[in-house]
Amino acid sequence: MNEALFDPIAAHYDSWYSTELGSVSDQVERHLAQSMFKSPGPQVLEIGCGTGHYTSWLVQEGYEVTAVDISGEMMARAQQKIAALTSNVMNTKPVRWWHGDITEILDQLATYDGIFSMTAFEFVPEPEKVLQELFKHLKPGGCLMIGLIAGESSWSEYYAEVVRNKPTSVFARAALYTKDEIASWQIGVPAEIGECLFFPPNVQSAEALAIEEKRQGNPGFVVAKWVKG
């Protein structure tokens, strides 16, 4: 269990979303993930909730969320965020917080209508095996969906450069898979694949959305979804 990986960056993790590049990439990733995630019932497991960036959305959608994260510092920020949200928004369901390594708690999971994860499986060893196990914890009709930074893209090159400049970056521990690799994972049913982030990280944010619309080249972010029959 690598508790410490995200702990030191938890305090400034959300500042990425306030940068121009972070804001526009968040916009396109969020649009894709939120349009693909269709949970047929209320019980949702979120893996790698981090600072609660997507937990807030899941809670506002009315889901009963169980949020797992290996980093206590990241989860503490998520707890603060959700406490602030629930004091302002009526009728939200309480989040069940589970501080742990998803690979170590697979046999303790319940069954869920939806399993949701954004930008976390890059840091999970043997993701195909873990996803196979998670698929068994879906109710009939349930939806398992993950979003991942894609390999062989301008964004994977960008993160490789980040690591060259700062070898202690969390991205030194990330494994980035291509769309085809993710689609080939044997999870139980064929994957539905969504793609986004066609603009490169060095673009002016004003141009990013126009480039995104053209959908040319390899995507920088892939969302994969498996629905249980």
Ligand SMILES: C[S@@+](CC[C@H](N)C(=O)[O-])C[C@H]1O[C@@H](n2cnc3c(N)ncnc32)[C@H](O)[C@@H]1O
């Ligand atoms: C890049 S952050 C993404 C956080 C959030 N999903 C978001 O989109 O802002 C990755 C998160 O996954 C968590 N994580 C990594 N490996 C994990 C594991 N094996 N079990 C549970 N959480 C894990 C990290 O602690 C971190 O909070």
